[in-house]
Amino acid sequence: MTAVAARSRRRRGTAGRRLLGLAAVLVALVWVFPIYWMVSSAFLPTNRLRTPEPTFFPTDGTLANFRRxxxxxxxxxxxxxxxxxxxxxxxxxxxxxxxxxxxxxxxxxxxxxxxxxxxxxxxxxxxxxxxxxxxxxxxxxxxxxxxxxxxxxxxxxxxxxxxxxxxxxxxxxxxxxxxxxxxxxxxxxxxxxxxxxxxxxxxxxxxxxxxxxxxxxxxxxxxxxxxxxxxxxxxxxxxxxxxxxxxxxxxxxxxxxxxxxxxxxxxxxxxxxxxxxxxxxxxxxx
Missing domain, CATH: 1.10.3720.10 (MetI-like)
Incomplete structure (x- = not known):
């Protein structure tokens, strides 16, 4: 019974660490997103930035903004x-x-x-x-x-x-x-x-x-x-x-x-x- 209880505690501890790790990843994503949005927007032309639909991945990006x-x-x-x-x-x-x-x-x-x-x-x-x-x-x-x-x-x-x-x-x-x-x-x-x-x-x-x-x-x-x-x-x-x-x-x-x-x-x-x-x-x- 003691071994079963120990395994149960270890499983609960592992699950708790995974939840904390997942929460840390979510917080990091929220923190990094404004930086990512700034960098990705720097590679988009003006007409793309003014559209109502956001562009999350600038696949057709340009360096024109940096040249200016x-x-x-x-x-x-x-x-x-x-x-x-x-x-x-x-x-x-x-x-x-x-x-x-x-x-x-x-x-x-x-x-x-x-x-x-x-x-x-x-x-x-x-x-x-x-x-x-x-x-x-x-x-x-x-x-x-x-x-x-x-x-x-x-x-x-x-x-x-x-x-x-x-x-x-x-x-x-x-x-x-x-x-x-x-x-x-x-x-x-x-x-x-x-x-x-x-x-x-x-x-x-x-x-x-x-x-x-x-x-x-x-x-x-x-x-x-x-x-x-x-x-x-x-x-x-x-x-x-x-x-x-x-x-x-x-x-x-x-x-x-x-x-x-x-x-x-x-x-x-x-x-x-x-x-x-x-x-x-x-x-x-x-």
Whole structure:
């Protein structure tokens, strides 16, 4: 009777796992469908997009929409602006967040707890509430319509959360590892870079992914700071396609949106393993 009950429990467990797997597949399909619809629409001519019957499989697709995007000189200029702002924001934010996370995790100094609380409070302030003051500061510094100006605003926006994220990773690495390396003859700096820093690499990657996505996809701050049409980021350029004509060419818009997504996909292909390890490590150690 015990063996029968055990087999019954195993069968119920197998059925439950299959149901959970099926539910996960359905959720994934719902999540992926808008992306698939965007990519498939990018290969359809305008007359097919305007028909009442949807086209789920573009068997007679065309590259004309992509050719029109590449023929637009403002696309490459916007791409240059976006990649410059993103890389500059990422480098500065990760550097300052890393140093701040080390300071509040490894050292005890006066004002440490208020500083941590300030990080959380700043993160709670809505970005829209800072638009006017940020614009006035950038205008005073002559950084409106400048890559450096938008990068400064982005760094200020993502730095609090990045510091808080990296703090969990730094705290999760025992200080005793550095002390043991120092006993073996390494200096404090050498012990940090040879022992601690490699263990923090997954956390840096996970924080970098967050910063990259925020800077690459951000729209509202760029709309306020980059008022010059020649200094638009890619999200602003894409919005310009919708507003350029009374009748929106959705094929070109979908092609542009697909091209904007390519750098994000490429970035994820390079960092996905370290990112997954970093997220799990932060959840366990932080």
């Amino acid at each position: 995007v590449f023929a637009d000189p403002t696309f490459f200029r916007s791409f240059q602006v976006s990649i410059s702002v993103t890389l500059l924001t990422l480098a500065v934010a990760i550097l300052f967040a890393f140093l701040a996370a080390l300071a509040i995790s490894r050292f005890r100094f006066r004002g440490r707890k208020p500083f941590i609380v300030t990080i959380l409070v700043v993160q709670m302030i809505p970005a829209e509430g800072l638009f006017i003051s940020q614009y006035q500061v950038l205008d005073t510094w002559h950084l409106v319509n400048a890559v450096a100006g938008l990068s400064v605003v982005y760094v200020a926006a993502i730095l609090p959360f990045t510091v808080w994220m990296l703090r969990g990773f730094v705290t999760g690495v025992p200080l005793e590892l550095e002390e043991a390396a120092m006993v073996d003859g390494l200096s404090r700096t050498a012990a940090f870079f040879r022992i601690t820093f490699p263990l923090l690499a997954p956390g840096l990657v996970a924080s970098g992914v967050y910063g990259f996505l925020q800077a690459w996809n951000e729209y509202t701050l760029a709309l306020v700071v980059m008022t010059d049409p020649d200094q638009r980021t890619l999200p602003l350029w894409l919005q310009g396609l919708v507003e350029a004509n009374r009748a929106t060419d959705w094929g070109v818009v979908m092609a542009g949106a697909t091209l904007i997504s390519v750098p994000v996909i490429v970035f994820f292909l390079f960092v996905q393993r370290r990112m997954s390890a970093g997220l799990v490590a932060g959840a366990v150690k932080g």
